[in-house]
Each structure stands twice: as structure tokens, then as C-alpha cells.
Amino acid sequence: MAAPGGRATSxxxxxxxxxxxxxxxxVTGRAAWSFRDQDLPEWEAADLIPAExxxxxxxxxxxxxxxxxxxxxxxxxxxxxxxxxxxxxxGSCTMKYNPKLCDDVAELVxxxxxxxxxxxxxxxxxxxxxxxxxxxxxxxxxxxxATLQPPAGASGELTGLLLMRAWHADQGRQRTKVIIPDSAHxxxxxSVTLGxxxxxxxxSDDRGCVDVAALRAVLDxxxxxxxxxxxxxxxxxxxxxxxxxxxxxxxGGLLYYDGANLNxxxxxxxxxxxxxxxxxxxxxxxxxxxxxGGGPGAGPVAVSARLAPxxxxxxxxxxxxxxxxxxxxxxxxxxxHGWYGNALALARAYAYLLVNGGDGLRRVAEGAVxxxxxxxxxxxxxxxxxxxxxxMHECVVSASNLKKRAGVKALDVAKRLLEEGFHSPTxxxxxxxxxxxxxxxTETESPQTLAALGDALVAIAxxxxxxxxxxxxxxxxxxxxxxxxxxxxxxxxxxxxxxxEEP
Amino acid sequence: xxxxxxxTDDEIATMLASMGLTSLDDLFxxxxxxxxxxxDEGPDGRERHLRIADGRSEFEVVDELGRLAxxxxxxxxxxxxxxxxxHESPAAVRRLAFRSxxxxxxxxxxxxxxxxxxxxxxxxxxxxxxxxxxxVANASLYDGATACVExxxxxxxxxxxxxxxxxxxVHPRWRETMRTFAAGTGHRVVExxxxxxxxxxxxxxxxxxxxxxMVATPNHLGCIEDLSAARTVADEHDALLVVVxxxxxxxxxxxxxxxxxxxxxxxxxxxxxxxxxxxxxxxLFTCRLDLVRRLPGRLVGETVDVDGRRAYVTTLRTRxxxxxxxxxxxxxxxxxxxxAVVCAIQLAWLGPAGLRELALRCARATRYTREALCAIDxxxxxxxxxxxxxxxxxxxxxxxxxxxxxxxxxxxxxxxxGDEYGTGLLVAATERRTRSEIDAYxxxxxxxxx
Numbered sequence: 011m012a013a014p015g016g017r018a019t020s021x022x023x024x025x026x027x028x029x030x031x032x033x034x035x036x037v038t039g040r041a042a043w044s045f046r047d048q049d050l051p052e053w054e055a056a057d058l059i060p061a062e063x064x065x066x067x068x069x070x071x072x073x074x075x076x077x078x079x080x081x082x083x084x085x086x087x088x089x090x091x092x093x094x095x096x097x098x099x100x101g102s103c104t105m106k107y108n109p110k111l112c113d114d115v116a117e118l119v120x121x122x123x124x125x126x127x128x129x130x131x132x133x134x135x136x137x138x139x140x141x142x143x144x145x146x147x148x149x150x151x152x153x154x155x156a157t158l159q160p161p162a163g164a165s166g167e168l169t170g171l172l173l174m175r176a177w178h179a180d181q182g183r184q185r186t187k188v189i190i191p192d193s194a195h196x197x198x199x200x201s202v203t204l205g206x207x208x209x210x211x212x213x214s215d216d217r218g219c220v221d222v223a224a225l226r227a228v229l230d231x232x233x234x235x236x237x238x239x240x241x242x243x244x245x246x247x248x249x250x251x252x253x254x255x256x257x258x259x260x261x262g263g264l265l266y267y268d269g270a271n272l273n274x275x276x277x278x279x280x281x282x283x284x285x286x287x288x289x290x291x292x293x294x295x296x297x298x299x300x301x302x303g304g305g306p307g308a309g310p311v312a313v314s315a316r317l318a319p320x321x322x323x324x325x326x327x328x329x330x331x332x333x334x335x336x337x338x339x340x341x342x343x344x345x346x347h348g349w350y351g352n353a354l355a356l357a358r359a360y361a362y363l364l365v366n367g368g369d370g371l372r373r374v375a376e377g378a379v380x381x382x383x384x385x386x387x388x389x390x391x392x393x394x395x396x397x398x399x400x401x402m403h404e405c406v407v408s409a410s411n412l413k414k415r416a417g418v419k420a421l422d423v424a425k426r427l428l429e430e431g432f433h434s435p436t437x438x439x440x441x442x443x444x445x446x447x448x449x450x451x452t453e454t455e456s457p458q459t460l461a462a463l464g465d466a467l468v469a470i471a472x473x474x475x476x477x478x479x480x481x482x483x484x485x486x487x488x489x490x491x492x493x494x495x496x497x498x499x500x501x502x503x504x505x506x507x508x509x510x511e512e513p
Numbered sequence: 514x515x516x517x518x519x520x521t522d523d524e525i526a527t528m529l530a531s532m533g534l535t536s537l538d539d540l541f542x543x544x545x546x547x548x549x550x551x552x553d554e555g556p557d558g559r560e561r562h563l564r565i566a567d568g569r570s571e572f573e574v575v576d577e578l579g580r581l582a583x584x585x586x587x588x589x590x591x592x593x594x595x596x597x598x599x600h601e602s603p604a605a606v607r608r609l610a611f612r613s614x615x616x617x618x619x620x621x622x623x624x625x626x627x628x629x630x631x632x633x634x635x636x637x638x639x640x641x642x643x644x645x646x647x648x649v650a651n652a653s654l655y656d657g658a659t660a661c662v663e664x665x666x667x668x669x670x671x672x673x674x675x676x677x678x679x680x681x682x683v684h685p686r687w688r689e690t691m692r693t694f695a696a697g698t699g700h701r702v703v704e705x706x707x708x709x710x711x712x713x714x715x716x717x718x719x720x721x722x723x724x725x726x727m728v729a730t731p732n733h734l735g736c737i738e739d740l741s742a743a744r745t746v747a748d749e750h751d752a753l754l755v756v757v758x759x760x761x762x763x764x765x766x767x768x769x770x771x772x773x774x775x776x777x778x779x780x781x782x783x784x785x786x787x788x789x790x791x792x793x794x795x796x797l798f799t800c801r802l803d804l805v806r807r808l809p810g811r812l813v814g815e816t817v818d819v820d821g822r823r824a825y826v827t828t829l830r831t832r833x834x835x836x837x838x839x840x841x842x843x844x845x846x847x848x849x850x851x852x853a854v855v856c857a858i859q860l861a862w863l864g865p866a867g868l869r870e871l872a873l874r875c876a877r878a879t880r881y882t883r884e885a886l887c888a889i890d891x892x893x894x895x896x897x898x899x900x901x902x903x904x905x906x907x908x909x910x911x912x913x914x915x916x917x918x919x920x921x922x923x924x925x926x927x928x929x930x931g932d933e934y935g936t937g938l939l940v941a942a943t944e945r946r947t948r949s950e951i952d953a954y955x956x957x958x959x960x961x962x963x
Contacts (some may be wrong), residue, residue: 029821134584199836346659501812
């Protein structure tokens with residue numbers, strides 16, 4: 011489509027020179043630290059701690075001035091792509107713009123300075139926030155009760171499986187298997203194993219959805235449950251979900267909803283209405299907690315009424331006088347985090363919920379799905395689209411035609427796109443699509459940016475040639491040698507070969 | 514309502530038309546009608562729109578969050594610890610940590626445009642390894658509790674023995690977290706009692722041989738443990754020694770690695786992360802080099818690019834859940850990158866002399882506070898062992914009452930200890946606590962316990 015008005019701007023500025031490590035910047039005796047005067051007796055270490063425990067010297071940390079420190083980490087930041095710099099259409103990761111409001115909230119002193127072991131009556135604000143956020147998340151997912159404790163999506167998955175385990179144990183039958191589709195996120199099978207279950211993989215059918223006949227064939231009374239994300243990792247809605255839910259419930263299994271793709275259905279449909287018993291939410295994806303280079307996240311888990319007594323405690327509850335208190339459900343599986351999960355991430359998510367509201371959440375889903383479908387249409391012809399059906403918030407295309415025609419793989423497309431000033435889509439996932447490129451524009455990218463992204467991807471496909479293997483030519487480094495990193499492991503500065511020449 | 518979805522009505526109409534659609538509802542045609550929420554009551558009479566209030570302006574939202582923030586007594590002078598400590602957070606560290614390039618980046622799947630985060634994590638790994646005296650550190654885990662869980666998983670995988678002896682000096686909540694996850698992995702968590710504040714390891718081969726022995730130093734009562742005794746116990750059973758260490762203590766104490774630890778885990782919050790009501794915090798995880806292929810979570814390695822320039826990349830990915838799937842030994846995917854970067858900046862701000870000074874000032878404040886409290890009639894040490902930043906006292910009154918009453922005087926008095934340790938109060942003092950604060954605290958304390 012012609013982009014009316016405005017221009018796409020997503021070309022970041024990035025440094026080209028290597029940045030020395032902080033250890034190489036270090037100068038013996040240089041220092042940045044200072045502390046307040048405590049006005050205490052100036053006891054020496056040997057006066058306070060028995061000599062046998064004391065180290066002769068503190069660890070060899072870098073010695074830098076504050077100016078050097080700020081310069082170093084600012085220059086490093088210039089070698090880093092981020093959402094605030096440009097579009098980040100990384101499928102399944104939901105890298106959307108996060109309102110700056112959330113950053114302000116995370117700096118409120120009344121939130122940051124609270125000790126987690128303070129008694130309930132001194133943390134009423136936090137408890138109210140937990141209570142209100144949990145209620146909203148239950149409303150959004152159509153579930154009965156929620157724990158906000160899991161600190162990440164994968165932690166939420168494992169929590170969900172342990173809930174499943176505890177519930178089945180109380181039903182008096184030891185079940186052994188959990189079913190996952192072959193398109194599932196890699197964390198699903200890993201969580202299943204750590205939950206003490208065996209993974210049974212069911213194939214996708216030619217529509218890209220769970221093959222219901224194949225699912226029925228593996229359903230028996232050893233099945234503890236099924237883990238699904240809906241829309242699935244191909245970005246497609248599992249249209250048979252009601253039938254799937256009934257079939258799994260019929261053998262006494264539970265349905266686990268992987269909330270990684272919840273962005274697509276906010277205010278449109280709810281996992282609880284589809285028949286799911288357990289839902290985790292990646293607040294860092296759907297509710298716009300910034301990903302911070304990979305974390306922190308937050309992975310609350312919401313459940314149906316029958317599973318509520320098993321939730322990890324404590325949970326914020328409102329008591330008779332209207333105040334809030336921590337309470338642990340009667341058959342709780344125990345805690346899954348040292349405290350109450352990633353509280354400041356939860357505060358960010360709560361602010362995001364309030365500012366968008368129920369009406370705004372639906373608009374989020376509409377924008378995300380509109381953008382994903384538009385980019386799918388735009389890429390037709392240039393790329394193979396293995397399941398070319400109406401998609402939800404992301405779409406999966408394939409570079410297999412480019413590979414055949416010009417020897418250009420999905421990875422090469424990804425690196426070329428970096429040259430164009432966009433972050434790459436997710437590549438080689440889901441595993442069931444050859445040379446997969448998984449594109450998730452998100453709702454916060456404008457039609458202009460989307461058009462520019464589409465143009466860039468089409469131009470890459472049309473001009474695909476062996477030269478693409480030299481990309482990215484405009485990034486701080488070019489084609490990092492991953493094989494060497496694994497073969498000659500250098501996990502710390504101290505592990506570098508002594509004879510190595512400075513690059 | 515705020516406008517984070519930028520599309521104008523005209524743009525939406527044009528985009529829909531280009532796809533042959535007429536309304537936004539058409540986008541959701543693959544969702545069965547019966548599952549769709551609608552603005553009004555559904556055909557079955559059930560309300561099917563989200564019962565969540567409409568969006569507000571950001572200013573109203575900030576007001577609302579400000580109201581909640583004011584309902585927390587965060588301004589109390591803090592003598593509480595128990596795994597969360599009130600340390601200084603320098604301006605340079607905070608400002609750098611809030612740079613949006615760090616805040617709004619994602620997992621460095623494309624290393625060419627993620628060298629900033631990757632190099633920062635490489636520097637973090639190096640500093641944490643040095644702090645613990647071990648060869649390799651991962652790029653962080655969720656928190657201290659989950660680091661303990663992962664350490665148990667690693668030890669069981671290495672030794673093939675599913676029993677872990679865990680000292681009761683390990684934080685009770687962290688042990689509870691280990692028990693929660695043991696329900697899935699089938700591990701046996703056997704708790705080992707304390708005697709006068711330090712772990713009383715059982716003699717001989719009583720019961721199942723452990724795959725790991727786990728000890729915390731300083732432990733939950735603030736006591737510095739004898740790690741050589743723990744090493745001897747581990748050797749007797751050919752088990753791994755897992756040490757839960759406080760990173761601040763590294764400023765003064767010998768590293769656990771130099772004393773024979775195979776794995777060192779811990780909570781990184783004291784290095785640059787505010788109390789934050791318990792999260793996000795930072796799980797530290799380090800181990801011997803030969804265990805690196807079982808290391809949970811992400812690892813950054815140094816390498817070169819095609820032009821021979823130094824470069825960083827996440828490595829040994831074949832251990833991870835996204836590749837090994839059901840054969841992975843950990844499901845950790847997200848880590849605490851932003852908090853790890855903050856930790857690295859804070860450690861560089863401190864340097865060796867600053868870290869030593871930090872630990873020393875904590876130890877001084879702790880000694881002074883302990884002496885002040887124990888001078889009060891009826892207050893006495895719960896145990897007699899060397900401490901660094903925290904200590905436990907026995908009181909003539911209920912510790913919960915003391916905490917409530919001292920809050921009225923402007924102090925968070927400490928953390929009441931559970932039954933497991935006998936009735937008492939756990940008190941911490943960091944480099945932030947001054948003589949006048951401690952004197953005022955002790956005076957208020959005396960009034961309450963009298």
C-alpha cells in the first residue's frame with residue numbers, strides 16, 4: 011500500500027569501532043566509589059572477623075573513574091539495537107514499543123524502597139497492586155485465580171506443570187505424559203521434563219493446526235494434559251480448540267495455555283472460554299514490560315477454580331476490613347521464587363493495563379493482527395508462505411525459494427535486514443517450517459514503518475545473491491564466528507589465551 | 514485512552530481494503546463465533562466484553578500508582594535483611610541502567626547488533642567468576658532461590674544421585690522453592706540442622722549418599738560458615754559442594770572457589786538493585802569449567818567476526834531448551850540481563866577497594882548495632898558465631914510486636930525468624946546505616962522491649 015503522510019524512521023546510529031573491555035580500561039588505583047560518613051568506630055577487618063575467613067586481597071575488579079565508567083557503558087549502548095531505536099519484528103518475542111510511563115512507575119520511590127519482608131500493614135500499596143493486577147489478568151484470560159510469583163514465562167510453564175501434577179495426585183491417579191504440538195516453543199518440552207512428565211509430540215496438519223485425529227490417537231488415561239499456545243507459533247488460531255479441549259478433558263487431562271501469544275487475542279477471546287485450565291502470561295511480551303536484553307520478565311499463572319487451591323503462595327487477598335494481606339492457598343505447591351516474583355515488572359504491567367484499559371487492550375490486538383496480516387499480504391510472491399491463511403499477530407514465511415534460486419538462506423535474509431536498519435525476524439522457528447522467518451510487526455509500528463519493512467524484505471528477496479552472505483556490512487561487527495565461540499570457549503576475560511593478539 | 518497504536522482510521526480502512534476486508538472484526542474470522550468477546554451481551558445473555566475500565570491518560574495512571582506507592586512504608590530506616598539488603602545505588606549506575614538501549618533490547622539472537630548487551634554480559638560473567646573464585650559464570654538466573662534449584666539440578670545430573678543435603682542456614686524460602694521444584698524432578702531435599710549458628714553435618718554415610726551438599730555463607734542467621742568442613746563432608750560422599758554466597762562478603766572473605774566449592778550461587782540484589790519489594794532480583798550462578806556444559810541459562814563467549822574483529826555471542830546453545838527441548842537440563846530462557854548489566858556497572862563503580870570498603874562498612878555497622886542491641890536488658894545473641902552484615906537476637910517480647918512498634922518510630926526493625934530457628938529477630942546493617950540512626954534505633958528498641 012502507498013504510505014500516506016509521514017516517513018518511516020528506523021535507522022539506528024551504531025558505533026563501528028571496537029570497545030575495549032572494562033578490564034582493559036582499568037588503571038590501578040583509579041576509583042569511582044564514595045560512601046557516606048557513618049561516624050562509627052573504625053574497626054579493621056581483623057577486629058570484626060576471625061582471620062581464617064579473611065582474604066588477603068579483594069577480588070580483582072576493574073578500577074575506573076566514574077567518567078570512564080559512564081563512557082564505556084554509553085558506548086556499549088551505541089552498539090546495541092533496541093525497540094526505542096527501531097522496528098524489532100522478532101516473531102514470538104513480541105517486541106513492541108513500551109510506554110515511557112512504565113519507566114517512570116518503576117522508579118517511584120514508594121515502590122522501589124519497600125523491603126519485601128515488611129509486614130502486611132506496611133505494604134498495603136503493593137498488596138493492593140498485586141490484588142488488582144491479578145484480578146485484571148483473570149478477567150483478561152477468563153480464569154478464576156492467579157499467582158503473580160513466577161519471574162518468567164518458562165518459570166510460569168513449570169509452575170503450571172507442577173500445579174497439574176499436584177491436582178492429578180489429589181485425583182488419585184499418577185499420570186505420566188504431557189502432549190505438545192510439534193510447533194511448540196522449546197521451553198514447553200523442557201518444562202514438561204522438569205515437571206516430571208514424558209513429552210508426547212503431536213504433528214500439525216496441513217492447515218498448520220493441531221492434527222485432531224493424531225491427538226485423539228495419543229489420548230489415554232496416562233495423559234496429564236496438553237500444552238498449547240493459541241494462536242500457535244505459526245501465528246494461526248487453533249480453530250478446533252473447543253473440540254481439542256473436550257477430547258483432553260474427556261480422558262481427565264488438563265489444558266495448559268502458553269500465553270506467549272496472548273497479544274493477539276486481548277479483549278477478543280479468552281483462554282478460559284476456550285476450555286483451558288491453566289494459563290501463563292508473559293507480561294514482558296503482551297503487557298509491555300521492557301525485555302531488558304532478555305530479562306527480567308514476569309510469568310504470572312492463572313487457573314480455573316478447581317486448581318486455585320494449589321497455586322504458589324503467598325497471594326494478595328482482600329480481608330473483611332477492606333485491607334490486603336498475604337495468604338497461602340490451602341493445598342499450595344509451595345513457592346517458586348524467593349519473594350513474590352518480579353514486583354517492579356508487575357507494576358509496569360499494571361500501569362500498562364490502566365493506561366490502555368479494556369477498550370485499549372482490544373485495540374492492541376486489532377493493531378497487532380492488522381499489521382501481521384498486512385505484512386503477510388505484502389510478502390506474497392517474494393517469499394513462500396507455507397500456511398497462507400488469515401494469521402493473528404505474527405506470520406511465518408519461508409526463504410526456501412531464495413535458497414533454491416540464489417543460495418540465500420533465512421539467516422542471510424536476517425543479516426541483510428540488519429543492514430536496512432531493521433532488526434531481523436525470528437529465524438528457523440517454528441521448526442516445522444523450512445528456512446522459516448517468523449515476523450511479528452506488533453501493534454505499535456506505524457503503517458509507514460510497516461511499508462518500509464515490507465519493501466526491504468521484498469527487495470532482499472528480489473535481489474537475493476551470494477553477496478548477501480557478506481551482510482551485515484553496516485553493523486558494529488559482521489557475521490560472528492559462533493562455531494569458534496563454542497569450540498574454543500572463552501567465557502570470561504580471564505580465560506582469553508595469553509598469547510592472543512589484540513584484534 | 515492513550516495512543517500507543519499509531520494507526521489513524523483512514524490508515525486502518527486503507528490497510529483493510531488492500532486485503533479485501535471491510536472491518537477490523539474481519540481480522541478475527543478464524544476464531545469461532547462462540548468464543549468471541551463482544552461489546553454487549555452475547556446471544557446467550559452472558560456479558561462477553563472485558564470488565565476492565567476504559568483507558569486513562571498517563572497522568573491519571575501516574576497519580577494512581579503514586580497513591581499505591583504512598584501506601585507503602587518505604588521510608589523507614591531499614592534494619593531488615595534476610596536476603597534483601599538496603600545498599601546505596603549510585604547515580605551513575607542508575608542513569609546507565611535506564612538507558613533505553615539496554616532497557617528495550619531483547620535476547621541477543623542477532624549478535625551483530627547486540628554487541629552492547631553481549632559485551633556487558635561478558636564483563637558481568639568475568640566479575641562474578643572473580644567474586645566467587647570459580648572459572649565460569651552464566652549470564653544470570655531469576656533470583657537466589659531459583660539459582661539454588663538449578664544448582665541442585667546440575668549436581669544431580671553430574672553425580673546421578675538425586676539426594677541433596679541442604680543446610681538449614683540456607684534461606685528458608687529458598688529451601689521451600691527447592692522443595693517445590695523437587696516435586697517435578699523427584700529430587701530428595703534433606704535438610705541439615707544448625708548448631709550454634711553453623712551447619713552440623715551428620716557423621717558417616719547415614720541414609721542415601723548425597724549428590725550435593727549445599728551450605729550458605731554468611732548463612733540465614735548471618736553467620737560465616739566453615740567451608741572447609743563442608744568440603745570434607747562433600748569429599749566423604751564424593752558429592753559436589755554447592756555454596757550459597759553473599760556477593761558483598763567477597764570484599765573481605767576468602768572466595769568459596771578457593772575453599773573448594775564446585776558451584777557457587779547467590780542473590781545479586783545487594784549489588785546495585787533496590788529492594789523493590791523482592792524483584793526483579795538477580796540469580797548468581799558460577800561453577801568449575803568442567804561443568805560448563807551443564808550450566809543452566811545463557812552463557813556469552815568471546816570470539817571474532819569474519820573480519821577478525823573481537824566479538825561476543827551467546828554460546829554452547831546446544832545445552833539450551835530452544836535446541837535440546839525435552840533433553841535440556843534446564844528450562845530457563847529469559848534471564849535477568851538488565852539486572853546483570855546493572856550489577857556489572859555497580860561492581861566496576863566499586864572496584865576492588867570499593868567492594869572491600871563496602872563489606873567493611875557493613876561489618877562495622879553490624880557490629881555496632883549488635884553491641885547496641887545486646888546492651889539492652891533481655892536482648893541477647895541467638896547464636897555466637899562470626900557475622901558480617903546480619904545477626905540474630907533473642908528478645909523478651911514477640912519480634913512481630915517489636916517490628917510493628919518500631920515502624921511507628923520510623924524504623925523497619927528487622928525480620929522475625931520462623932519457628933525453625935527459635936523465636937528471634939534477624940537484624941541487618943549496611944553501609945547506609947550511620948551512628949545516629951543506629952543509636953536512635955537502639956533507643957526506640959529499648960523502649961519497646963522494656
